[in-house]
Amino acid sequence: MPELPRKKVGIIACSGEELPEGTITRLAALRVLHELRPEDTVTICLPLFLAGGEADRNFARFYPTIALDGCDKQCAFRGTEKYSSRPAAAIVVTDLIARHGLDKPHGCRKLDAAGMKAVELAAQEVADTVEKLLEKGER
Amino acid sequence: MMNGVQKKIAIVPCSGIGKPYGTVSRVASYMVTEDYRSEFTKLVPLALLVMGDEGYGRIIAESPAITIDGCPQACATKMVLQCGGTVLRECSVLGTNRNHRDLKPQGIAELNEDGEKLASELAQEIIAVIDACGQPSKGGDHA
Numbered sequence: 001m002p003e004l005p006r007k008k009v010g011i012i013a014c015s016g017e018e019l020p021e022g023t024i025t026r027l028a029a030l031r032v033l034h035e036l037r038p039e040d041t042v043t044i045c046l047p048l049f050l051a052g053g054e055a056d057r058n059f060a061r062f063y064p065t066i067a068l069d070g071c072d073k074q075c076a077f078r079g080t081e082k083y084s085s086r087p088a089a090a091i092v093v094t095d096l097i098a099r100h101g102l103d104k105p106h107g108c109r110k111l112d113a114a115g116m117k118a119v120e121l122a123a124q125e126v127a128d129t130v131e132k133l134l135e136k137g138e139r
Numbered sequence: 140m141m142n143g144v145q146k147k148i149a150i151v152p153c154s155g156i157g158k159p160y161g162t163v164s165r166v167a168s169y170m171v172t173e174d175y176r177s178e179f180t181k182l183v184p185l186a187l188l189v190m191g192d193e194g195y196g197r198i199i200a201e202s203p204a205i206t207i208d209g210c211p212q213a214c215a216t217k218m219v220l221q222c223g224g225t226v227l228r229e230c231s232v233l234g235t236n237r238n239h240r241d242l243k244p245q246g247i248a249e250l251n252e253d254g255e256k257l258a259s260e261l262a263q264e265i266i267a268v269i270d271a272c273g274q275p276s277k278g279g280d281h282a
Contacts, residue, residue, distance in 0.1 A: 109166070
C-alpha cells in the first residue's frame with residue numbers, strides 16, 4: 001500500500017516587528033514547530049507568501065492553516081485569505097492576553113516576563129488547535 | 140527636506156521566520172532604528188505595509204527606504220517597490236555574510252554570537268548609507 005503524505009497544518013505568524021505582540025507570534029510559532037508539534041506543522045513565511053511565493057500559497061489552498069496575529073489588524077489572517085484561502089483558525093495575541101488577564105508585554109527585541117508568558121500560552125493554544133484540526137480532518 | 144525637517148529613512152527588514160538570516164535582518168534593523176540612528180529612521184513592518192496600512196504606506200510613499208532581505212527572494216525590496224516606494228539601498232544578509240565568511244549565524248528565536256556579530260556588521264553598512272545621505276548632521280551652524 002502506498003504511503004500517503006502526512007497531513008500537516010500551516011502556521012502563519014504576522015511577525016510584526018513594531019510590536020512586542022509580533023515577536024510573541026514569531027516565538028510561539030517557532031515553539032510549536034520545534035517543540036510542541038514538530039511532526040504536524042510547518043511555518044509559512046508571510047512575506048514570501050505576500051510577495052507571491054506560489055509553493056506557500058498552494059500549501060494554504062490545500063492544507064489547513066492557523067493565522068497567528070499580534071493585533072486586531074490581523075495581517076496574517078487577511079493576507080492568507082486574500083492570496084490563498086481562508087485560514088481554518090485565527091488566534092490574536094492581544095485577545096489572548098486580555099482573556100488570560102496578562103500584563104501588557106514589552107520589548108520587541110527581547111520580551112519581558114509577561115511577553116514570554118504570552119508566548120507559552122499562544123504556543124499551547126496553537127498546538128491545541130493543530131490537534132483539533134487534525135482530528136477533524138480539516139480540508 | 141520638508142518644512143526644514145529631513146524625512147526619516149524607512150528601514151524595512153525581512154519578516155522571515157524560517158532561517159537565521161531573517162532574524163539577522165530584524166536584529167540589524169532594531170540596532171539601526173533603536174540604538175544608532177533612531178532619530179533619522181523609522182522601522183516599517185512588512186506585513187502591515189503590504190496589507191495596506193495607511194500610515195506605513197504614507198511613510199513608504201514619502202521617504203526613501205533601505206530594505207534588508209534575508210534570502211534571494213528579496214521580499215522586502217519587492218514589496219517596497221510594489222507599494223510605490225523608492226529603495227535607497229537593497230541590503231542583503233547573504234551579501235554581508237559573504238564579506239564575513241567566518242561568521243556562522245545560527246538560531247531563529249535567538250541568534251548565536253556569530254548571528255549578533257553579523258547583524259552588527261549589517262547595521263554598520265546601513266548606518267554608512269544613512270550617514271552618506273547626510274541624515275545624522277543636525278545642521279544649524281552652516282551658512
